[in-house]
Amino acid sequence: MKTxxxxxxxxxxxxxxxxxxxxxxELSKTLSPKEIVDKVDVVTTATFGAMCSSGAFLNFGxxxxxxxxxxxxxxxxxxxxxxxxxDTYVGATDCNPSSPAYGGAHIIEDLVNGKxxxxxxxxxxxxxxxxxxxxxxxxxxxxxxxxxxxxxxxYQNYNVATNTTDQIKYTYMGTLLPKMRNAxxxxxxxxxxxxxxxxxxxxxxxxHIFLCGTEGYVTWNGTQFNTTxxxxxxxxxxxxxxxxxxxxxxxxMSSQYLRxxxxxxxxxxxxxxxxxxIPVLDEDLxxxxxxxxxxxxxxxxxxxxxxxxxxxxxxxxxxxGFIHINGHKVRTAPLSSLAKAREIAQVLKQWIQKGxxxxxxxxxxxxxxxxxxxxQACDE
Amino acid sequence: xxxKVVLSFPVDATDRSLTYDLVKQYDIRINILKAExxxxxxxxxxxELDAEPDKLDQGIAYLIENxxxxxxxxxxxxxxxxxxxxxxxxxxxxxxxxLTIGEPDWKLHFNxxxxxxxxxxxxxxxxxxxxxxxxxA
Ligand code: SF4
Ligand code: SF4
Numbered sequence: 001m002k003t004x005x006x007x008x009x010x011x012x013x014x015x016x017x018x019x020x021x022x023x024x025x026e027l028s029k030t031l032s033p034k035e036i037v038d039k040v041d042v043v044t045t046a047t048f049g050a051m052c053s054s055g056a057f058l059n060f061g062x063x064x065x066x067x068x069x070x071x072x073x074x075x076x077x078x079x080x081x082x083x084x085x086x087d088t089y090v091g092a093t094d095c096n097p098s099s100p101a102y103g104g105a106h107i108i109e110d111l112v113n114g115k116x117x118x119x120x121x122x123x124x125x126x127x128x129x130x131x132x133x134x135x136x137x138x139x140x141x142x143x144x145x146x147x148x149x150x151x152x153x154x155y156q157n158y159n160v161a162t163n164t165t166d167q168i169k170y171t172y173m174g175t176l177l178p179k180m181r182n183a184x185x186x187x188x189x190x191x192x193x194x195x196x197x198x199x200x201x202x203x204x205x206x207x208h209i210f211l212c213g214t215e216g217y218v219t220w221n222g223t224q225f226n227t228t229x230x231x232x233x234x235x236x237x238x239x240x241x242x243x244x245x246x247x248x249x250x251x252x253m254s255s256q257y258l259r260x261x262x263x264x265x266x267x268x269x270x271x272x273x274x275x276x277x278i279p280v281l282d283e284d285l286x287x288x289x290x291x292x293x294x295x296x297x298x299x300x301x302x303x304x305x306x307x308x309x310x311x312x313x314x315x316x317x318x319x320x321g322f323i324h325i326n327g328h329k330v331r332t333a334p335l336s337s338l339a340k341a342r343e344i345a346q347v348l349k350q351w352i353q354k355g356x357x358x359x360x361x362x363x364x365x366x367x368x369x370x371x372x373x374x375x376q377a378c379d380e
Numbered sequence: 381x382x383x384k385v386v387l388s389f390p391v392d393a394t395d396r397s398l399t400y401d402l403v404k405q406y407d408i409r410i411n412i413l414k415a416e417x418x419x420x421x422x423x424x425x426x427x428e429l430d431a432e433p434d435k436l437d438q439g440i441a442y443l444i445e446n447x448x449x450x451x452x453x454x455x456x457x458x459x460x461x462x463x464x465x466x467x468x469x470x471x472x473x474x475x476x477x478x479l480t481i482g483e484p485d486w487k488l489h490f491n492x493x494x495x496x497x498x499x500x501x502x503x504x505x506x507x508x509x510x511x512x513x514x515x516x517a
Binding site for chain 2: 048049050101170174175176177181182184259261262263264269271319321331333334335336337338339340342
């Protein structure tokens with residue numbers, strides 16, 4: 001049994017042993033969980049994938065005379081005008097339907113890159129905010145705060161997508177060729193943060209993380225947090241289960257780890273790079289972080305029609321380049337970047353080894369029991 | 381043997397049954413990958429010609445005799461590797477196996493020789509990094 005304080009002491013002394021989740025998975029082939037607790041202090045996990053439920057809070061500063069912004073556009077894209085008076089939330093998927101390939105996620109990336117952005121805003125004009133219209137050029141240095149706040153990131157496991165119809169389908173799971181000529185998957189497998197601590201024993205409000213090239217924090221459970229997915233014999237939930245909400249200073253982020261993207265016939269999304277350090281406090285956690293691709297299973301779902309489950313596979317098979325679905329050999333390809341995830345796990349490892357980055361114990365744990373509600377339409 | 385070429389037809393050749401002759405006389409299978417034909421003007425066809433090597437040469441000679449420009453095609457499809465995030469979206473779409481990703485580095489690899497110019501990667505790259513040109517070698 002180790003404590004956060006002991007591990008942080010070692011980090012400060014430069015004596016902490018830090019491995020990436022892939023390195024510890026390899027080590028677990030020869031060492032027992034007990035030996036891993038003795039040997040390893042921190043395991044770094046990471047992912048770099050499309051996370052639609054992301055966005056940024058901005059505060060533009062006040063003009064003279066001031067305006068209470070009620071309708072706001074950034075580079076022609078309508079963003080939230082509901083935060084008064086000069087604040088907004090740029091949702092990653094915000095877009096102008098007349099040019100759907102540029103939107104919120106691209107604005108966020110442009111801000112990170114220090115580019116100028118055209119702000120136009122309207123208000124009704126009040127006694128204290130008399131101005132009714134403003135045009136201004138902003139960038140990350142001209143505005144007050146720019147805070148990335150993503151309410152649902154880092155899905156714990158995700159479906160594999162294929163298409164049994166005879167038509168090509170453009171989905172958020174990528175281009176799905178007809179008649180199961182391909183299958184796509186989006187999780188980083190054994191490197192993925194929430195698969196290395198599947199019950200969120202060490203991930204909660206306040207967990208110190210790598211977020212898009214700078215430090216960030218976990219702020220809450222992510223939305224659609226679901227603890228009720230079936231778990232396999234290795235403790236891994238099959239399918240999309242838990243999520244996290246994260247926050248960090250957009251001004252310090254890098255477009256190496258944050259990218260605006262457009263998925264054909266679907267819409268805009270943001271590629272987000274997240275790294276989470278997991279302290280190896282005890283044997284249970286040692287076992288968890290030792291999880292290997294062949295032990296991480298997920299469901300194969302037909303995105304061509306109706307979301308029917310076609311079977312089950314694991315990440316070792318997915319990484320091999322093909323899987324078998326109902327007797328067919330189907331080519332696989334990822335949608336999230338394993339190369340970038342590995343890079344992030346290494347960067348975070350170096351930050352910790354250098355003593356620059358300490359671990360925090362969550363001040364509020366994740367929900368133990370949480371299931372999903374549907375939405376009943378009233379217009380049918 | 382498969383050869384990928386751009387056929388540029390002059391104005392007066394577009395309605396002659398040259399492609400029919402290729403199939404009939406030279407036993408060449410033609411897979412049309414892309415057509416840019418405007419009525420009354422010249423037309424371009426990006427095709428794969430599949431036949432015995434000598435028949436292929438004879439067929440191409442026949443086309444040239446009839447005023448068709450035959451240009452071998454090089455890597456018309458390209459992408460901006462400096463901006464690539466190695467996500468794999470384009471690999472998923474590329475059934476020709478020109479784009480691949482996997483062990484050990486999980487970086488995108490592109491083999492232009494296998495590219496059939498289907499253009500699916502242009503749509504499937506979320507960063508829109510692909511370009512296609514009718515470039516001729
Ligand atoms: S054009 Fe088609 S074959 Fe060529 S690289 Fe793109 S997807 Fe592959
Ligand atoms: S889809 Fe685009 S960004 Fe992704 S690997 Fe292919 S070229 Fe790179």
